[in-house]
Amino acid sequence: MNKYRNDFPMLKHDYIYFNNASTSLKPKIVIDSISDYYSNYGVNTNRGVDSLGFSATEKYEQSRTKVADFIGSNKDEIIFTRGTTESLNLVASSFGNIIISEGDEIVVSVVEHHANFIPWQELCKKLGAKLVLVPISKNGTVNPLELLKVMTNKTKIVALNHVSNVMGGINNLRELSKIVHKFNAYFVVDGAQGIIHEKINVHDLGIDFYAFSGHKMYGPMGVGILYGKKELLEKMLPIIFGGEMIDSVSIEKTTYKEAPYKFEAGTMMVPEVIGLGVAIDYIESIGYENINSYVKELRNYLVSKLEKEITDIEIYNISNTDSNLVTFNIKNIHAHDVASLLDKEKIIVRAGHHCAEPYMNELGVTATLRISLAFYNTREECDKLIEVLKKAGDYIDVLF
Amino acid sequence: MSYFNDEQIYREIIIDHVKNPRNIKKPTDNYKKTYLKNPSCGDELTLYVLFDETKNKVKDITYKVSGCSICCSSVSMMSELLIGKTNDEIDNIIDNFNNMVMGNEYNLELLGDAVSLKGIVKVPPRIKCAILGYKAFQKIVGENHAK
Numbered sequence: 104m105n106k107y108r109n110d111f112p113m114l115k116h117d118y119i120y121f122n123n124a125s126t127s128l129k130p131k132i133v134i135d136s137i138s139d140y141y142s143n144y145g146v147n148t149n150r151g152v153d154s155l156g157f158s159a160t161e162k163y164e165q166s167r168t169k170v171a172d173f174i175g176s177n178k179d180e181i182i183f184t185r186g187t188t189e190s191l192n193l194v195a196s197s198f199g200n201i202i203i204s205e206g207d208e209i210v211v212s213v214v215e216h217h218a219n220f221i222p223w224q225e226l227c228k229k230l231g232a233k234l235v236l237v238p239i240s241k242n243g244t245v246n247p248l249e250l251l252k253v254m255t256n257k258t259k260i261v262a263l264n265h266v267s268n269v270m271g272g273i274n275n276l277r278e279l280s281k282i283v284h285k286f287n288a289y290f291v292v293d294g295a296q297g298i299i300h301e302k303i304n305v306h307d308l309g310i311d312f313y314a315f316s317g318h319k320m321y322g323p324m325g326v327g328i329l330y331g332k333k334e335l336l337e338k339m340l341p342i343i344f345g346g347e348m349i350d351s352v353s354i355e356k357t358t359y360k361e362a363p364y365k366f367e368a369g370t371m372m373v374p375e376v377i378g379l380g381v382a383i384d385y386i387e388s389i390g391y392e393n394i395n396s397y398v399k400e401l402r403n404y405l406v407s408k409l410e411k412e413i414t415d416i417e418i419y420n421i422s423n424t425d426s427n428l429v430t431f432n433i434k435n436i437h438a439h440d441v442a443s444l445l446d447k448e449k450i451i452v453r454a455g456h457h458c459a460e461p462y463m464n465e466l467g468v469t470a471t472l473r474i475s476l477a478f479y480n481t482r483e484e485c486d487k488l489i490e491v492l493k494k495a496g497d498y499i500d501v502l503f
Numbered sequence: 504m505s506y507f508n509d510e511q512i513y514r515e516i517i518i519d520h521v522k523n524p525r526n527i528k529k530p531t532d533n534y535k536k537t538y539l540k541n542p543s544c545g546d547e548l549t550l551y552v553l554f555d556e557t558k559n560k561v562k563d564i565t566y567k568v569s570g571c572s573i574c575c576s577s578v579s580m581m582s583e584l585l586i587g588k589t590n591d592e593i594d595n596i597i598d599n600f601n602n603m604v605m606g607n608e609y610n611l612e613l614l615g616d617a618v619s620l621k622g623i624v625k626v627p628p629r630i631k632c633a634i635l636g637y638k639a640f641q642k643i644v645g646e647n648h649a650k
Contacts, residue, residue: 439544439571443629456545469545469569498572499517501629502622503510 104397104478107389111479119450119484124268124296124428124475126318129382133322136381140374148373149347149364163373166380167363173383174313175304176330182363183376186327187295188218190314191262193329193366194291195222197339198312202259202289205231210253210261210288212236214243214462216268219293219314223262233257242422243270243462247278258288265297265313269457269473270419271426273301280309289335295319300427302391305330317375322382326375329366336362343368394478398427401476405429405485413492419466429474430457433495438470440498447501448491450484513619520576520616525583528565535647539639541631546570548578550639554647559590566636573620573629578636580617585640597637604630 108114110130120128140159148160164178171178184190199222203209209223213236227234237253240246245263254261261283266273276292283290294315297303305313312335317326331339341348341359345368350358359365386394406429409416415434420426433441442454453473456463463469474488494500530536530551540547547570553563564582568575581600585593600617602609606624623633 437571439546439629439632440573443571443626446626446628455543460545463545469547499514501626502517502573502620503514 104393105481108479108481110385114479117449119480119487121450121452121474121476121480121484121488123477123480124319124473125453126324127299127321127477128479129318129323129378130321130385132385133378133381136378137323137374140377145374147370159373162377162380163371166376166383169380169383170328171330173387174298174330175306177333179361179363180330180333180336182329182331182336182366183371184314184327184329184366185325185372186318187293187314187316188327190312190327190329191218191291191293192222193342194312194314194331195226196342197366198289198331198335199223199226199260200230201338201340203227203230203232206257207232207259208235208255208257209233210235210237210250210258210263212239212245212263213465214239214267214269214459215262215264216293216295217458217460218295219262219264219291220461223260232259237261237263240272242272243267243420244272244274245279247275247282250279250282254282254286254288256286258283258286260289260291262291262293264293264295265303266300266426267459268296269428269430269459269462269471271296271423271428271430272420273297273423273425276303276308276310284309299386300395300425311335317379317382320379320382321385322379323372323375325372326379328379331362333362336366339366341365341368345369389478397478398476398480399425401480401482401485402427402429404482405474405476405488408485408489409492412489413495415495416492419471427476430471431473432468432471433492436495436498438472440501441472441492441495443501444495444498445488445491448487450488450491513622516580516616516619517572517576520579521572524568524575524579526563526565526579526586530565534563534565535643537639537643537646539635539642541570541574541635544571544632546574546632546635548574548635548639550578550636550643552640552643561585561588561590561593564640568636570635571629571632573623574632574635577617577620577633580615580620581636581640584615584617590644593640597641600637601634604633 111128113128144158146155148163167181168178171181238249280290289311291312294313298315299320313330318324348365348368418431420430438454455470534551534553536551538549549567551565555562568578599609599613604623
């Protein structure tokens with residue numbers, strides 16, 4: 104996998120980047136595609152009859168097809184948004200609004216990212232519905248049997264992560280989906296971490312909504328995706344109104360385009376969407392399986408070294424061997440002190456509550472460190488990390 | 504004093520405040536109280552200040568803090584520094600502390616143990632940890648004035 108390191112301009116700097124679950128680095132071909140758009144056909148999409156606009160629109164729509172193929176859906180089921188957060192908010196605000204009534208229940212887990220927690224919390228507050236928490240297993244996943252226990256005939260929506268950004272456990276979407284649908288509820292999946300981790304087919308799994316971001320899969324910042332089942336998208340109303348999403352407008356009344364276009368008001372992030380398509384091509388050129396088997400092997404290498412060589416370590420997700428994450432603390436040293444020390448040695452990790460405060464409370468910690476690996480990371484980088492962690496007690500060094 | 508010695512002393516001061524935080528006690532009802540958090544990292548502070556209104560002075564400070572070494576040691580140092588000072592003196596101290604962490608000129612004589620944190624200027628992402636206590640103090644003063 105080392106040969107791919109040259110594809111990433113950021114890796115030419117003297118940093119070790121271990122925060123891939125926050126955002127991945129971008130290969131040069133993705134960066135170049137954005138520059139190519141602005142230099143050669145950088146105009147708006149879907150407007151008028153000019154040939155430049157036609158080229159931009161064509162490329163933009165090609166990305167939609169690539170995304171649809173990538174997750175096993177159809178082109179008209181793919182909405183471009185600003186990111187996973189906006190995608191989930193769109194489901195909550197639009198779909199949630201028509202499906203939820205007073206007294207209904209929405210199920211989430213305590214390990215959800217705030218983006219898949221707060222929109223539902225707010226929706227419940229607004230409509231008088233009840234937010235129900237499904238217990239999670241020690242590895243951070245939802246056992247389908249536990250979901251079964253909290254489902255009732257009032258459950259209308261179940262919103263869970265595909266892969267937790269704290270624990271890295273992979274939820275069994277197929278089993279969970281079956282249970283959700285047995286109760287005639289709808290299954291919303293936060294795929295921000297999962298999309299790069301497990302190849303999925305949303306139709307096959309029967310998922311109603313799947314949200315993810317381009318920037319965690321080697322694509323540009325500022326573009327996210329919401330997959331929604333066609334018949335559900337048809338029922339939903341737009342939440343942002345303006346240009347390009349209309350069918351016709353008169354003083355009395357406006358009608359909207361079909362999905363997905365009715366959800367894409369105004370000027371969209373055209374080069375980012377195009378760059379996302381390039382990122383998907385890039386992933387497929389390396390091979391999904393190749394990426395994941397390499398990362399899994401590297402994670403196992405790292406974890407066994409951490410356990411062996413760092414005496415005061417507490418690893419919270421040790422059993423998630425399929426994950427690219429290692430979430431841990433060094434006993435009696437705050438995560439930020441360790442992270443600053445690592446930063447001084449040019450090793451970038453995440454330290455904090457990972458936008459999952461409810462779960463941090465359950466773990467009984469205020470912050471943890473998190474290493475998240477990508478296929479361009481190496482054993483040598485892991486070794487360097489271990490060397491610095493051995494000196495974690497010298498955290499005051501960052502000030503001198 | 505050589506730089507090396509300064510560094511040794513500063514390290515020891517910081518570690519000492521982390522291990523033996525000053526002015527920890529149970530506040531009584533007459534303390535003004537505020538809560539502040541660094542949302543990005545989760546450092547949390549509840550600060551309690553007892554004002555001597557007639558003399559425009561701070562009579563006592565205590566706190567509950569959870570966070571990194573810089574946040575915790577800085578609050579402890581601040582409590583030592585501000586207790587017994589007049590409001591004007593405190594304004595001056597806070598200005599100087601802020602100048603120190605931002606890399607501007609400051610008067611070292613005014614800052615007591617808090618000088619040991621001067622290296623924070625080299626770690627910009629952690630400045631927010633060092634100033635949390637001072638921000639909380641100013642928040643209490645603001646809330647107190649508003650009443």
